[in-house]
Amino acid sequence: xxxxxxxxxxxxxxxxxxxxxxxxxxxxxxxxxxxxxxxxxxxxxxxxxxxxxxxxxxxxxxxxxxxxxxxxxxxxxxxxxxxxxxxxxxxxxxxxxxxxxxxxxxxxxxxxxxxxxxxxxxxxxxxxxxxxxxxxxxxxxxx
Numbered sequence: 001x002x003x004x005x006x007x008x009x010x011x012x013x014x015x016x017x018x019x020x021x022x023x024x025x026x027x028x029x030x031x032x033x034x035x036x037x038x039x040x041x042x043x044x045x046x047x048x049x050x051x052x053x054x055x056x057x058x059x060x061x062x063x064x065x066x067x068x069x070x071x072x073x074x075x076x077x078x079x080x081x082x083x084x085x086x087x088x089x090x091x092x093x094x095x096x097x098x099x100x101x102x103x104x105x106x107x108x109x110x111x112x113x114x115x116x117x118x119x120x121x122x123x124x125x126x127x128x129x130x131x132x133x134x135x136x137x138x139x140x141x142x143x
């Protein structure tokens with residue numbers, strides 16, 4: 001007999017996930033606001049952040065759906081991964097060619113990665129906070 005139990009994420013992990021997401025996004029945006037660059041460059045970096053956040057949430061959802069047996073098309077799964085890698089590449093190319101100090105480039109890179117990690121964790125917590133629809137607390141393997 002196998003025990004399947006449902007366990008919600010802890011409040012500490014939920015809080016830490018939101019703090020990581022908020023710190024990454026707010027830090028990135030504050031840095032962008034005070035950056036001495038043209039408005040079109042600020043728009044580029046803002047769009048890359050939003051695209052990255054959306055793409056990692058799509059990856060997390062499609063990976064989790066596949067693990068739980070929910071159908072996910074190969075093209076959506078592949079596009080989610082491609083979008084995530086593309087957003088990271090777009091940020092890297094933008095920072096490589098930017099006239100920022102090296103410390104500023106590092107700040108944007110780490111704020112971006114922190115926001116993306118936090119978004120994945122928040123999506124996971126959101127998914128884990130509601131019990132599965134087909135939860136069997138006990139199951140007899142012989143049936």
